[in-house]
Amino acid sequence: MQNAKSKCSLTEQENGFFDDSIEKRAYIWYEENWQHDDYEHLHQRAQLTFVKEGYQYFHIDDKIYLVPQNHVIWIPSLQKHKITSEAETVKLMVSLFKHIPENDFYGKVHVFLAPSVLKEMLLYASKWNKLTEENNEQEVFMNALLTSLPNFCDENLSLQIPIPSDKRLLEVCEFISESYHENHSIEELAEKANLSTRSLQRIFKQETGISVKKYIQLIKILKSVELIDSSQFTLSEIAYKVGYKSLSAFTSSYLAVMNVKPKIIKKVTF
Structure with a gap:
């Protein structure tokens, strides 16, 4: 460009x-x-x-x-x-x-x-x-x-990160993305959207095709991809930074999303 x-x-x-x-x-x-x-x-x-x-x-x-x-x-x-x-x-x-x-x-x-x-x-x-x-x-x-x-x-x-059209859900998604290192309960997110927990889960699945829990997992793993790319942290440090309590839990979640286990990749040239 x-x-x-x-x-x-x-x-x-x-x-x-x-x-x-x-x-x-x-x-x-x-x-x-x-x-x-x-x-x-x-x-x-x-x-x-x-x-x-x-x-x-x-x-x-x-x-x-x-x-x-x-x-x-x-x-x-x-x-x-x-x-x-x-x-x-x-x-x-x-x-x-x-x-x-x-x-x-x-x-x-x-x-x-x-x-x-x-x-x-x-x-x-x-x-x-x-x-x-x-x-x-x-x-x-x-x-x-x-x-x-x-x-x-x-x-x-x-x-693929789905983007809901409902403004209440957008605010929830932005909140999750900004505080991905924390582990929020469905009740906390529902309160953020001024919805009942049942309504939040139903509307979120209807608009995005995935559950709130799956969306949170997706955001955490995608953020970990950015941290892995930076080559500044170990996998254990990255697991902690995106809100996992152990490397094994992070590895299992990463594998479920990316279909491969996480690893630090050395920078290479063509």
């Missing part, structure tokens, strides 16, 4: 819409230190983002999607999105596709851990970083990657 008017060689035309004059079907943009614009935008090309280091939050419709290290997110064409991150360094590769296969998969947002085969394919494709001229090998290679993408997808729905 160079500035507010240019992004990945796409040029802003108006109201956050970015277009490009590049003819090639797939275009690749890799950044060692990604800079965020923090405003909603969209573009004609569909987007596959691979986070090599750090993490990103994608704000799309009524959800916030966490894309941690070694994960990818697929964003359909003309889908409005905003990107934020508190990570000190974000290394990622964006693949922008002009023509998409006719398959329901490509019309929805997907977030999943990049399996080793996909990761290696993306790493190989980085050699075409920012090249705009036609390249036969790249066209064949990226078309194979795009066609195989649905088979690589093992979706992790836990990486």
Whole structure:
């Protein structure tokens, strides 16, 4: 991202819409230190983002999607999105596709851990970083990657943070996010929303699709992802900081959300 008017060689035309004059079907943009614009935008090309280091939050419709290290997110064409991150360094590769296969998969947002085969394919494709001229090998290679993408997808729905529309629930969600290191009772949260505990649980599940208890767990684990990325704390310290009384309890909860056990990952380069 160079500035507010240019992004990945796409040029802003108006109201956050970015277009490009590049003819090639797939275009690749890799950044060692990604800079965020923090405003909603969209573009004609569909987007596959691979986070090599750090993490990103994608704000799309009524959800916030966490894309941690070694994960990818697929964003359909003309889908409005905003990107934020508190990570000190974000290394990622964006693949922008002009023509998409006719398959329901490509019309929805997907977030999943990049399996080793996909990761290696993306790493190989980085050699075409920012090249705009036609390249036969790249066209064949990226078309194979795009066609195989649905088979690589093992979706992790836990990486989606639902955003309720009810103002009372929004206040509860904000309170949970701001005080994630504490363990609030349902009664305390219900009082915050000026609702009975039964009403809070019913309306929350109705609006978000998950329980209040699950939402609290989700926020704690997503916050732990940020702390792990900082490389400043041990796993035991992180467990305590997000409100768990033991490392084993934190590990069990992390595994339930992320499908892998937590570990401190050393920073690497492409």
